[in-house]
Amino acid sequence: MIPTPALEIVVLVWGLVLLLAEAFVDKLDKRVFAIAGIVGLVAVLLGSFFLAPPPPAASTGFWSFYTADPLAIFFKRFALATTIFILIMAIDYAPAIRMGVPGANPQAGLGEFFALPIFTCAGLMWMASAIDFVMIFVSLELVTMSFYVLVTFTRRNPATLEAGVKYLILSALSTGFLVYGITWIFGVTGETNLARIGAVLARQDFDHVPLLFGFALVLVALGFKIAAVPFQIWVPDVYQGAPTPVTAFLSVGSKAAGFVVLLRVLGPFSILPQVGKLLVVIAALTLIYGNFAALPQTNLKRLLAYSSIAHAGYLLIGVVCFAGTAVAFYLVGYLLMTLLCFAVVVLVAADGGEQIEDYSGLVRRSPFLAGAMLVGMVSLAGIPFTAGFLGKFFIFDAAIRQGQTLLVVIGVITVGCGFYYYLKVIRAMFWLPPPNDAPVIQISPLSRGAIGLLIAGIFVFGVYPQPILNALNPPAPVAVTAGR
Amino acid sequence: MSPVFFWLASALMLLFGAAVIMNRNPIASALSLVVSFLGLAALFMSLDAFFIGIIQVLVYAGAVMVLFLFIIMLLDLRAEERRKINLVAFAGGVAVAVIFFGQLCLVIGHLRQAKQSFPALPLNHPDDVRSVGLLLFGNYNLPFQIIAVLILVATIGVIVLSKRELR
Known part of the structure; x- marks a missing residue:
């Protein structure tokens, strides 16, 4: 029986190992690292079917940020499966990376292109488990940060550069909305944990308008992630300009994680x-x-x-x-x-x-x-x-x-x-x-x-x-x- | 804390915050931002949050601003000064800002805490470096560790995206 948090740790360590190995191995065909990444993620995916039952939710510490309920485990598997297919796509995309990345060596940048999705996957898995605004923010940022790099990866292509800049600026703006919204919600309820926010809201003892304001700001940021109108302006250009496997990753992984967070955040706020x-x-x-x-x-x-x-x-x-x-x-x-x-x-x-x-x-x-x-x-x-x-x-x-x-x-x-x-x-x-x-x-x-x-x-x-x-x-x- | 100090520091912060976006010269903007950060640090200090105040000065006014200035020096400043203001975009931006400000005032008007004064802080100053450390490595350990991964990814990203020729 495997404790649930071990899944992310294994994914993360495997990503680090691949990144380090890639730095020291010169002669090898770099596509080996993508295969290794796929094998590692498949192993974690199989491991996710042998999980130990989670301890009850705590009021402080690890289990007040992280949950291992069926929804979380389901979306962890979802993130793993997505990343596996993305890496398979990335192998076929390798020639285009060679054209798009400036480098003396024809394999330049390939190792990073195969390793970064693994870190994104860890971020998506943490997002699936996040039940505290602090944790939501941190894991969302890990995912976004790795997407900044991945979207701009083939930077010799002007369309990709444009996509990268647009994604960076608009995504940073949406992060600003998220943090500002969280501070308002914290200001009204005094809590960042979603369960405890729910408890405060159930008591009906709070200022409605400021809370709604905070929630609306959080919704703006999540709307950006899931590409809902009117926060969709970035989508067409970024999807068209980004390397195709990254576009697929954005449109599946990032969107799904956004919906999990939306479902979790709506839990306490649905009584409004x-x-x-x-x-x-x-x-x-x-x-x-x-x-x-x-x-x-x-x-x-x-x-x-x-x-x-x-x-x-x-x-x-x-x-x-x-x-x-x-x-x-x-x-x-x-x-x-x-x-x-x-x-x-x-x-x-x-x-x-x-x-x-x-x-x-x-x-x-x-x-x-x-x-x-x-x-x-x-x-x-x-x-x-x-x-x-x-x-x-x-x-x-x-x-x-x-x-x-x-x-x-x-x-x-x-x-x-x-x-x-x-x-x-x-x-x-x-x-x-x-x-x-x-x-x-x-x-x-x-x-x-x-x-x-x-x-x-x-x-x-x-x-x-x-x-x-x-x-x-x-x-x-x-x-x-x-x-x- | 004396109210005079509060008003002084807030005025300093807001004034120079406005100067950041009003100035056409990026260097003047960046330096105004430093002063704005100093005002914010002063506010933190007046709330007995000495550690955060010092960090505000060291990290933001110090390290981050030096970085900004370096980047600005690499840009073409003349182009920025020659640029004409796009009136439609300007009006739109002002409208959004005014609407947002109005909304903010409305929301603050509804906030209960805004109408009552906060209780005075206890006189025995807590050891705030110790409390911040205990929080980061105790309760908030998991998010803190994830930030470490985030910074790693950012570092890799900077190298991948900024090196002229990858090896």
């Missing part, structure tokens, strides 16, 4: 009536903006950026209804289909471009990749028997139960928009002729396996969602002991 209304407005705006702005896009990464805003809207519907399980399931579906699409983008962009027209006739150049992209797009659009459909189904189901008719109506209309822009990509791949000189795309066995796994996941969870639903609401422990 204004909070629900505010979230409904944000969700509606996000749905409308993300889906309609995606319609005219011609660059696939930019299209996926707007699609990521749109999906934040669907997730926010789940958050408004406090349907934690539905949100978690949607995020798993989102992980599978988004990583699948970005994995294909990395492989196709290696000897093509990122415009949708570069995908013309992809089915002739690589039927496997075209099929993978088809599954990804179909699931993003939400066609039955895919994880994307069931995710939307659970979210809308929760919304109908809560009587959020307006959000359901907007959601259904915007799903219709989604069909148009996702199917545009499918049309290019299957109906348009390929350019004459387009080479056949080579795929490494590792990526082929990863893509196959993602496709399988989309279909398996699209018809059999029980494993994920049970992970968050574990069946009574009595049944487990009785079975032995």
